Amino acid sequence: MAESYAGRAVFLRPGVILGPGEYVGRLPWWLRRAHRGGRFLAPAPGKRLIQPVDVRDVAAFALDQATSEIKSGSYNVAHPDGIAFEDFLGACLEVTGGAGRPVWVDPAVLIENGVKQWTELPLWRTHSGVWSVDSSQAVAAGLRCRPLRETVRDTWNWLQNDGCPVDHPRWAEHGINPKKEEKILASL
Numbered sequence: 001m002a003e004s005y006a007g008r009a010v011f012l013r014p015g016v017i018l019g020p021g022e023y024v025g026r027l028p029w030w031l032r033r034a035h036r037g038g039r040f041l042a043p044a045p046g047k048r049l050i051q052p053v054d055v056r057d058v059a060a061f062a063l064d065q066a067t068s069e070i071k072s073g074s075y076n077v078a079h080p081d082g083i084a085f086e087d088f089l090g091a092c093l094e095v096t097g098g099a100g101r102p103v104w105v106d107p108a109v110l111i112e113n114g115v116k117q118w119t120e121l122p123l124w125r126t127h128s129g130v131w132s133v134d135s136s137q138a139v140a141a142g143l144r145c146r147p148l149r150e151t152v153r154d155t156w157n158w159l160q161n162d163g164c165p166v167d168h169p170r171w172a173e174h175g176i177n178p179k180k181e182e183k184i185l186a187s188l
Contacts, residue, residue, distance in 0.1 A: 015078035019055035020158035026122035029175040035096035042102035043124040046086030051078040054151040075138035083148040091152040120176040
């Protein structure tokens with residue numbers, strides 16, 4: 001397909017996209033879980049970096065590429081700095097005012113208890129490479145990413161101000177059943 005456009009094609013390979021208007025429901029689930037309070041499951045290690053990117057930063061980069069003089073290239077679009085999972089959850093707790101307390105659980109224990117990666121604990125994935133995306137070419141081409149704490153804050157504000165997610169079947173896939181979570185927490 002790129003050949004058809006004679007060097008005038010830009011391919012963006014975004015990773016996980018979060019932010020106001022999110023239709024998948026990953027960040028909104030964590031925000032609502034933090035707001036609900038109490039002890040909740042958190043996938044260890046807390047220092048593990050994740051690299052979601054704000055939807056507004058992806059859109060800005062796409063528009064920049066569409067209007068730039070350089071009209072070809074392939075780019076991994078992921079947050080170049082990322083955020084530690086513990087800082088991500090800390091931001092969720094901070095913006096929601098939630099009284100939640102993350103209980104950091106070894107991934108082997110979560111898997112042993114049948115917790116599904118990616119969906120029951122959104123953004124948790126142990127497969128190597130998932131959060132090791134090199135976005136340096138995109139950064140060199142102009143990708144600028146806001147701090148992920150800002151994405152968390154702005155998404156919470158959107159939800160609190162009647163933000164209405166797009167009706168999408170994936171929304172219901174995210175989040176662990178509270179009874180299952182409670183049972184696992186009680187067993188620790």
